[in-house]
Each structure stands twice: as C-alpha cells, then as structure tokens.
Amino acid sequence: MVILFQSKPSIIACGAVAGPLERKSVFNSYFDSIVEDERWNQTTNEQGHSKMISEACDIVIKKANIKNLDIDFFLSGDLVNQMTPTNFAARELACSFIGLFSACATSVSSVIIASLLTDLGASQLAIAGASSQHNAIERQFRYPINYGAQKPATSQWTVTAAGYALIGKHKPDHPSVIAGTIGKVVDYGEVNPFHMGGAMAPAAFDTITSHLKKRKQKISDYDLIMTGDLGKIGLKILKAMLAQSGVKQDELQLLRDAGAEFYGEDESFQAGASGAGCSAAVFFSYIEQQLKTGRFNRVLLVATGALLSPLSFQQGETIPCTAHAIEITME
Amino acid sequence: MDPQEYQQLEQQITPPTPYVKNVLKAFLVGGIICTIGQAITYFFIIFFDFTDKTAGNATVATMVFISMLLTGFGLYRKLGQFAGAGSAVPVTGFGNAVISAAIEYRTEGLVLGVGSNMFKLAGSVILFGVGSAFFIALIKLILVSVGVLEW
C-alpha cells in the first residue's frame, strides 16, 4: 500500500552512533559518534544496547536544539526479545512511545508511522529509528560470541549501531518524506538462517515494484534506490529479479545496498552487514547528509526485515520477510 | 516469479560452498590438534609415569584447558571460522561449546545463567553419546544372554 504524505513532513535532524568495530565501515565519517566500548561501559550487552539508543536520541535532540519535553512521540524498535533495550531507552526519554517490530525494516516503518502522525497534526516532533548491538543479537539468534562455528559466505555481520531521525512539520531546506509503502510479508521458502539476503530479496523486489507502479515512476526517476541489509549476495539476487522483470542495466546501477557497502570489501564480514542498526545508521547519516548537500534530490529507502525467531527456525519454519519503503525528496 | 523459479535463481547467484577448500582446512587443523594431543600424551607418559591407557584422560583435560584459554581470548572463534569441523570435532571443540556458553551467560548470574546454559550447545553430544552407549550395551547384553555373542 502506498501512502502519500500531503504535508510533506521533514527530517529535521539525525543522529547515528556506532560501536568500535564500525570504525571499519565506509560510512564511518558520517556517524556522529563512535564508542570504544561495545557495551557502552555498562555491565551487560543489553544495557549497552539501551545506552547506545539513548545516546543517539540525545544527539538528535542536541542537533535540533530542542528539549526532551518538545518530543511528542518516540517510535522505535530493535531485535532483542520483547525489545527491552528500546523500552528502557524510552523510559529515559519519557515521552509517548510505541515499540515497533519489523525486524531490520524498523528504521523505515518507524519513519512511516512518524510521518503519518505528523500528517494528522498529532505530532509536532517525533523521533523515529532503530538500532542493533552485535553481541546482544548474536547470542539470541545464533551462537555464543566465542563459539567457533564456521559461517558461510552468505552470512552477514550484525552491526552495532543506532540511527534516529527527528520527523517534524515541513521545513524548507530539509529532506521531506513525501510517500511511503508499507510492504507485504513475502515468503519464498528460504529456510537457511545464514542466507538472509536470499530470504529478503523477494520482499524488497515486491515493495520496490509496487511503489514504482502505484507512483507511476521508473527507477531512473530516482537518484538512488537504497535497500537496507540485503548484503552483497542479496543485492545481486534483487538486481537479477529486476532484470528479469525488464529493468535495463543502466537503471540497475541506481540500486545500492547499505549492508553490502557497510564494511567495504573486507571479507571477514562475509556478505556484508545486517541488523536493524545497519540501515538506520546509514539512512540517517550518510543519506540524509547527501540529500542536504544536494547530491541526491529524490531517493527511495527500502529497509528489509527477516521476520524469524530462533524458535521458528528450530521448528523448521521458512523465513517470512518484509520490506518498507519511503520516498524522500530535497527541493 | 513463483518460489521454485526463485530458488533456482537464488542458487545460480549464491556462490557454491567451497567443499574442497573446507575439507583441506578441516583436515589440516584437525590433524594438527590431534598431533598436539599425541605430544601431550607422550609428555604425560614420559614425565609423569602415566600408562598408554591412563594418559588419555589427562590429555583430554589438558586439551580442554587450552581450549578455555583460546575461547576466552576470542581465538577459538577465529580458528573455527577457518577450520570448520577441523576445530569443532576434536575434544577442544566440545570444550569450546561448553566454555563459550558459560562465558556468554555470565551476565544472567552463576545459577540461572552459567549453570542453566552451560550445556546449551554441548548437551546434545552428551545425550546422544549416553543414549547410544546405553542401547548398544543393552543390545550386546541381550545377544550375549541368548548366546549369539560372547563378551
């Protein structure tokens, strides 16, 4: 379903923070802060996760030059069970809060909800975004950190990063959210939890094609279409699917993937980065800054999410996936 | 595109598992670990008067100790990524499974965390080891008592 945001809500300010390993990221210079301790000097990974979210929100608040009390809504999610890191960060922020779970697609689904609330006139300022912390996610979804299992070339590295955006009423000279697509849940029968790109590519394909169709656009109407965390192999699959549906080669070059690019060509990260914080940190730092400097005028951000749990995988279920998209322009 | 067509496309693009490379690496690392085990066995036999039979237990305990150090410093994880089964199959891999889980769940406390989760990964090895030993001994006992086999 495509939603048009009549009032064109703007991204007022953004904040992105990352862990020590993310220094290796090609987007490293766009992040607002990088922390040396992946636990943010807390006792547990989950507390560190929560602290990271608070820090990113504080940066947003500082950059926009507002106070905590000015924020109407906090819309966010992460990947830990029951999203406690986000819930605990919301306790610090003390504003109206709804936790959102779309796995790694939360970075965009939260912006869609924030834009809707702004469009309605219910929200003046809302913070939207997502985050993930490597250790907290790996121990829950896969193995203990120090367990020596061999990861295949298709596996992706969960990033430690958080990205948040402040969504407010339309403001000139700021990137504006003009349309969004809430994706369907797509399942093409992938069962391998170490091949997320392969599981999520069809969801990205479905959301991108339906957004373009409803908006009567072509890929070349955009300066960039960026997916969230398909990784190197997932991006190739998505491009092949688009090519099969008749998209030309030069148009395919406009497609990029945050997860595929995140750690550059470093092979120790296998197929690239993943995690809710991956797309959030890239969209709400690099992309926002490129829009502001006028390098891009119209982008489609498509965050993809694999809706599995450790239980569903052990019970032999396939991996259902979703993708949400927002169309952002800079006048 | 239906799911079957998609799975074909996915398979075409996904790089194939490097079977030969993985097997060679597993052979090399697994072989080296067993050679180290052999050296430790000789060490116990020569310096501590162990016999061929009794040195086995001491060797295993020493190997698990080494595994603890490598696991704690995050080196066993790197070895595992390189070697696959080469580092998982030796007893050091069993140690790694127990020790990595113990370290991981420290934040949930010694009882609910470490105690309850230590055998999260290695528990299945113990279950299937004990289970199969039980049934094999039982079958042999029955065969001996009906006179088909002798001890």
Place this chain on the structure above:
Amino acid sequence: MLFLNFLIAFIVGGLICVIGQLIMDVGKMTPGHTLSILVVAGAILDGLGFYEPLIDFAGAGATIPITSFGNSLTHGALAEAEKHGWVGVLTGMFEVTSSGISAAIVFGFIAALIFKPKGKAN
C-alpha cells in the same frame, strides 16, 4: 618410530574431521547435529569392536576427536555389563570418560568468572 606415530595421529584425526566437515557442508547440518552424529558413530564402532584397534593404531588421532567420547561411554557400559549384567549398563557409562565433561565444566566455570564475550570480527 615416534615420528610415524605423530604422522598417523595427524592423518587419522584429520580424516575424522574431514568426515565432520562433509556432514556439515554436503549434509547441510549444524555443528550440533554433526557432533551428535559423530558421537553415535563412535559408540556404534565400539559396539562392533572396531574403535579400540583404531586407538591402538592412531593414538591421539582416535582419542581426541569427539567420536572417542561415544566410544568410551560404550566401552564403560560394556565392561560393567559384563561384570554386573543389567545394572552395569547404567553404572558403567561414565567409568572411563568423566575427564572430558568434568574438565569442560570446571574450566567453563572458571572462564565464566574471568572472561567477557567480545564481538570482534575475524
């Protein structure tokens, strides 16, 4: 002679790991499934009387891989069953092979007290 023993340990141990790798890669099994299969295989081989000769031949090449865990459990159970009959099947199992498990428990506990998990990439 000593060198030959090392070489045999290397080759036999390496080959058992190769079987494990093939179960993982070709059979698409998780490490947990792979190790469970190997333990059962070790137990069966001992039941058939093949594992002890392998140990005599390969030394640590046969005692270090996890297959030897299945072997020693079965060996203990069989030895006690011979002496005490039905009850021995249960009581004998850990007679031979307590060291791997007890070492893992003790060192696991110590490691939990001193180490922290770190998520550095390879």
